[in-house]
Amino acid sequence: MELSEDGGSLYERLTSGIRTAIVEGRLGPGHLLPPSRALAAELGCSRWVVNEAYTQLAAEGQLQTRQGSGTRVTAHPTRPKPDRAPTTRRAPAAPPVVADLRPGTPDVAAFPAPGWTRSLHHVLATADWEPSVFPQAAGTQRLREVVAAHLRRVRGLAVEADEVLITCGTSHGVSLVARVLAARGVPHLAVEDPGWPRLHQVAAAAGLPTEPVAVDAEGLDVEALTRTDARAVLCAPAHQFPTGAALSPARRRALLTWAAQHAAVIVEDDYDAEFRYDRRPVGALAGLDRNLVVYLGSVSKTLHPGLRLGWMVPPPALRQPLLDALDTAAAGPSTLDQLTFARLAGTGGYDKHLRRVRKTYRARRDALVTTLGSHAVIRDCGPVRGIAAGLHLLVPLPSALDDHTIVEHLADRGIATAALSGYTTRHQPPALVIGYGRLAPSRAQWAAEQIAEVLLDQLPTPRSGVTG
Numbered sequence: 001m002e003l004s005e006d007g008g009s010l011y012e013r014l015t016s017g018i019r020t021a022i023v024e025g026r027l028g029p030g031h032l033l034p035p036s037r038a039l040a041a042e043l044g045c046s047r048w049v050v051n052e053a054y055t056q057l058a059a060e061g062q063l064q065t066r067q068g069s070g071t072r073v074t075a076h077p078t079r080p081k082p083d084r085a086p087t088t089r090r091a092p093a094a095p096p097v098v099a100d101l102r103p104g105t106p107d108v109a110a111f112p113a114p115g116w117t118r119s120l121h122h123v124l125a126t127a128d129w130e131p132s133v134f135p136q137a138a139g140t141q142r143l144r145e146v147v148a149a150h151l152r153r154v155r156g157l158a159v160e161a162d163e164v165l166i167t168c169g170t171s172h173g174v175s176l177v178a179r180v181l182a183a184r185g186v187p188h189l190a191v192e193d194p195g196w197p198r199l200h201q202v203a204a205a206a207g208l209p210t211e212p213v214a215v216d217a218e219g220l221d222v223e224a225l226t227r228t229d230a231r232a233v234l235c236a237p238a239h240q241f242p243t244g245a246a247l248s249p250a251r252r253r254a255l256l257t258w259a260a261q262h263a264a265v266i267v268e269d270d271y272d273a274e275f276r277y278d279r280r281p282v283g284a285l286a287g288l289d290r291n292l293v294v295y296l297g298s299v300s301k302t303l304h305p306g307l308r309l310g311w312m313v314p315p316p317a318l319r320q321p322l323l324d325a326l327d328t329a330a331a332g333p334s335t336l337d338q339l340t341f342a343r344l345a346g347t348g349g350y351d352k353h354l355r356r357v358r359k360t361y362r363a364r365r366d367a368l369v370t371t372l373g374s375h376a377v378i379r380d381c382g383p384v385r386g387i388a389a390g391l392h393l394l395v396p397l398p399s400a401l402d403d404h405t406i407v408e409h410l411a412d413r414g415i416a417t418a419a420l421s422g423y424t425t426r427h428q429p430p431a432l433v434i435g436y437g438r439l440a441p442s443r444a445q446w447a448a449e450q451i452a453e454v455l456l457d458q459l460p461t462p463r464s465g466v467t468g
């Protein structure tokens with residue numbers, strides 16, 4: 001791969017180099033790009049840079065990444081039609097996904113359709129619309145009231161409806177915050193490493209490049225943060241993604257002290273606060289100091305990520321700039337969805353749904369943890385991590401193995417998982433990140449067996465057997 005000598009980061013040059021090669025036809029439809037590991041080694045950069053470039057181009061529709069069949073150029077829609085008949089060369093079909101264990105998505109089949117439908121009917125039947133013409137940028141009053149009540153009760157946030165802004169989800173919230181902070185001269189956003197790259201891309205696209213800060217068993221390394229010149233940080237204190245760490249009480253205090261001393265902003269991603277199993281609920285950081293924290297939440301983990309419905313509680317000083325940003329972005333969730341969700345939550349249907357799915361997810365987690373633990377090759381790598389909350393867990397792998405390779409071998413067996421190294425810029429011991437939200441307990445044994453078999457196949461020296 002040749003990179004231009006023009007300015008810009010390696011990520012930018014790589015992204016634009018591949019894009020140009022596609023547009024100019026040097027990389028044709030179906031062309032298989034090198035695995036990120038190989039390309040990173042060739043370019044002498046971290047694999048993260050290559051993954052980011054591939055993700056960006058996939059988001060643009062230029063590349064297609066399929067588990068098991070690598071990253072390929074898609075048919076490019078803006079390209080001029082060729083004079084001759086198109087070649088019949090096709091990308092080989094990816095093996096079908098039998099079990100999708102990638103983290104991130106809840107069991108959307110558990111969506112409370114009857115309750116949602118009843119709420120929608122109620123909204124339509126009572127013509128319960130507000131306002132009558134254009135939606136308010138802040139969101140409907142009814143939903144803001146319901147969200148404020150929910151956050152007071154469940155997240156310990158002393159918040160009133162007027163302080164809540166309705167968004168299209170956490171990503172939308174991060175984009176708005178990034179825009180406002182960039183306009184105020186904040187140079188970059190510190191982010192957790194490992195972390196969810198989507199939010200980092202969203203912040204960067206809104207004008208706020210990100211700077212990774214390490215995470216350990218106590219969550220974000222606040223001491224490392226204080227050594228940077230960051231004046232804004234994005235973190236998930238209640239349940240770090242993907243490690244599952246909860247920010248320790250000492251770190252929570254240290255983080256707030258840092259923000260107060262540097263007039264900095266903490267952006268709190270409270271993405272799956274509703275799912276706690278073995279530990280007491282960890283209150284929202286914003287509950288400790290509303291002036292320092294922008295609180296973000298959504299229904300993406302609890303109901304459906306496709307709803308694009310979320311909320312933000314900014315510090316009072318940032319409320320108006322964020323409201324202006326919402327207004328000028330001229331996009332928000334549909335009023336109909338807002339009122340339907342408000343009706344569902346206001347009549348107790350949302351709490352009922354949460355109680356039901358929490359039980360389901362807990363049973364799924366228990367089944368997976370137990371079956372993983374029945375295999376010596378998995379047990380030998382140390383305890384499965386991040387199991388106390390959320391919808392995913394981390395399976396440490398033998399240090400001799402590469403987690404991306406294991407993910408590829410599992411994909412060959414129809415099991416989609418994620419590699420910890422796909423979420424980080426620095427070297428981490430290899431681990432699989434497995435979402436169990438959609439894994440029925442009856443399938444857990446099979447999934448654990450597949451993982452154990454792949455590990456045994458890949459380990460350099462033979463081991464005694466699959467089960468221990």
Ligand SMILES: Cc1ncc(COP(=O)(O)O)c(C=O)c1O
Nearest residue numbers: 104169170171196241271298300
């Ligand atoms: C770490 C993290 N934060 C937030 C979200 C939710 O984002 P959104 O509300 O934009 O769907 C997710 C969803 O997968 C996530 O993994």
